Amino acid sequence: MRLARVAGSALIALLMSSVMLAQIPNxxxxxxxxxxxxxxxxxxxxxxxxxxxxVKVEGEKVTIDTSMTFDGNPVNVSMTMWLDPSGMLTVQSTRPDFQGGGGPVTTTTTYKKS
Structure with missing residues (x-):
């Protein structure tokens, strides 16, 4: 049951994450x-x-590790998604600091089903 819950959540989150990863519509x-x-x-x-x-599934978390080349530079991003016991979807993303050249930037966003 847990894997089905995570896999179902992952599919929804993948649709949402595609926009966040690429930061482009459609x-x-x-x-x-x-x-x-x-x-x-x-x-x-x-x-x-x-x-x-x-994509790897560990327990109730789904992680997508993505690599690409942008302007000749390798770029790696990682996104981990999970549902908490109340059904809130949490998405934690780590990407390079494109603005300042510092260390990786990690953001955590929580979504509540309306």
Whole structure:
């Protein structure tokens, strides 16, 4: 039951996360949940970016690790999603500091079903 709950939540979260990862509207992609690589392509300001992702399920958390090359530089982002006991969806994302060149930036966002 727990895996089904996590997998179902992961599919919803993947749809939401695709916009957060790419930060562009109308992005869609497909991710496998078996740990094998998934490949997606996004277009940002006319530039095509190929992404390679792996999904892992650990307990009640789903993590998507994605790598890509942007302006000739390798970029790695990670997103972990889980439902708390009350049904709130938490999404924790880690990405490079694109603005200041510092260490990785981690953000945590919580979603409540309305």
């Amino acid at each position: 992005f869609s992609g497909k991710w496998t949940l078996d740990g094998s690589e998934s490949k997606n392509t996004v277009t940002v300001q006319g530039n095509t970016i190929d992404q390679t992702s792996k």
